[in-house]
Amino acid sequence: MSAALCLSALGGAVLAALPGPAFTLSWTHSVEKTEWREEWRIADGRLVLTEARVKGSGAGMEPPDGARLADGWWVWTPAVPPLERVVLAASIFTPDHELCAGQECRPLHGWIGGPVPSPLELKPCA
Known part of the structure; x- marks a missing residue:
């Protein structure tokens, strides 16, 4: 069986299980x-975090030494x-996180079918 990613309220029940074994998280x-x-x-x-990228720099998001600029993104x-x-926390100042898994991208609320609890836990399904 292939690995799957589970989304749940912190310490709570699983709200969604997404196809794995890879996913992209953006915000x-x-x-x-x-x-x-x-x-x-x-x-x-x-x-396992395999790559990070940011479309710019500034306030707490400076690319580290060794980052390379590729198509307008700092990548490392x-x-x-x-x-x-x-563990993810929601902010009232930004849109919902987006998660891509199994060739499909959705805001987090689209994966769980309702409001996103904060905090939300991402972990491999047992």
Whole structure:
């Protein structure tokens, strides 16, 4: 069976299970109003951040040393160990996070079919 990504209220029931093993998470920075994207994959029951990109720089989103500019995006491979989960918080100042999985992209509320709890937990399904 292929890995799947589960979306749930923090410590709560699973709200949606998305096809895996890879997904893209994107959002708009609340101050700079600039898009940020992260490429993730599920490996050995953990979330692995394989690439980050940001469409600009400024207030808390400076690209690190070694980042390269490609088609208007700063792109790099973050030095983040595999994670058991990622916790997202919603902001009233920005649109919903967008998540792409299984060749389909939707705002988070589109994956769970209703309001997004804050915080929301992303983790490999058990």
